[in-house]
Amino acid sequence: MKNQVRRLREARGWSQGELGERVGVTRQTVYFIETGRFDPSLPLAMRLARVFGHKVEEVFELEE
Amino acid sequence: MLSILYIRPEALMSGCSRHSIVATSLVFMTVVLGNVLPNGLGHPRWGKLAMATALIAACTAMVILRARKFRSLDELQQRVELEALAAAFGGSFLIFWSYWLLQAAGLLPPLNGMYYVLGMVALVGVGSGSAWGRLARRPPARQ
Numbered sequence: 001m002k003n004q005v006r007r008l009r010e011a012r013g014w015s016q017g018e019l020g021e022r023v024g025v026t027r028q029t030v031y032f033i034e035t036g037r038f039d040p041s042l043p044l045a046m047r048l049a050r051v052f053g054h055k056v057e058e059v060f061e062l063e064e
Numbered sequence: 065m066l067s068i069l070y071i072r073p074e075a076l077m078s079g080c081s082r083h084s085i086v087a088t089s090l091v092f093m094t095v096v097l098g099n100v101l102p103n104g105l106g107h108p109r110w111g112k113l114a115m116a117t118a119l120i121a122a123c124t125a126m127v128i129l130r131a132r133k134f135r136s137l138d139e140l141q142q143r144v145e146l147e148a149l150a151a152a153f154g155g156s157f158l159i160f161w162s163y164w165l166l167q168a169a170g171l172l173p174p175l176n177g178m179y180y181v182l183g184m185v186a187l188v189g190v191g192s193g194s195a196w197g198r199l200a201r202r203p204p205a206r207q
Contacts, residue, residue: 001205025138026141029139029140035205037200037204037205038199040139
């Protein structure tokens with residue numbers, strides 16, 4: 001699954017740890033999500049989309 | 065010193081569901097009764113029995129605390145922990161079932177029970193390392 005988490009986070013000047021605190025996960029988990037190595041659950045994906053002020057489908061996209 | 069080791073019972077209990085505690089106790093009783101009814105009780109030394117009881121209590125506390133810690137982990141850490149436990153469960157089942165069959169066949173000597181514990185703990189560590197390694201090796205998605 002592709003995602004825009006890194007781009008959106010960097011646009012806001014947040015660190016991975018800061019984003020993690022906002023959505024209730026560790027910095028390590030944010031790193032694995034950003035690199036696409038870990039696909040978050042739907043609730044976590046929705047929390048991420050919410051802190052960025054986007055819809056979940058604007059942040060995460062299923063790869064063909 | 066003792067006050068450092070004291071853990072509130074209600075804090076321990078909140079880590080495990082009542083169902084899993086009841087189920088574990090029932091399985092333990094079934095195993096004990098299944099062996100005691102046909103063979104009878106042994107003649108334990110009281111000192112060793114007290115030590116065994118203390119160790120059982122310590123292990124129970126450790127398992128419950130680990131269950132509590134699990135709930136405080138985030139979803140990636142929980143997934144790794146579950147993979148580690150699954151690896152430990154499957155691995156130790158295969159190892160000790162195989163050992164028991166070979167023991168029953170007369171090839172191997174009776175197994176010291178401590179090896180069950182050491183084997184499971186080692187396999188949890190290996191499973192956890194393997195799960196983290198697999199995540200790290202997974203190719204990153206195209207952004």
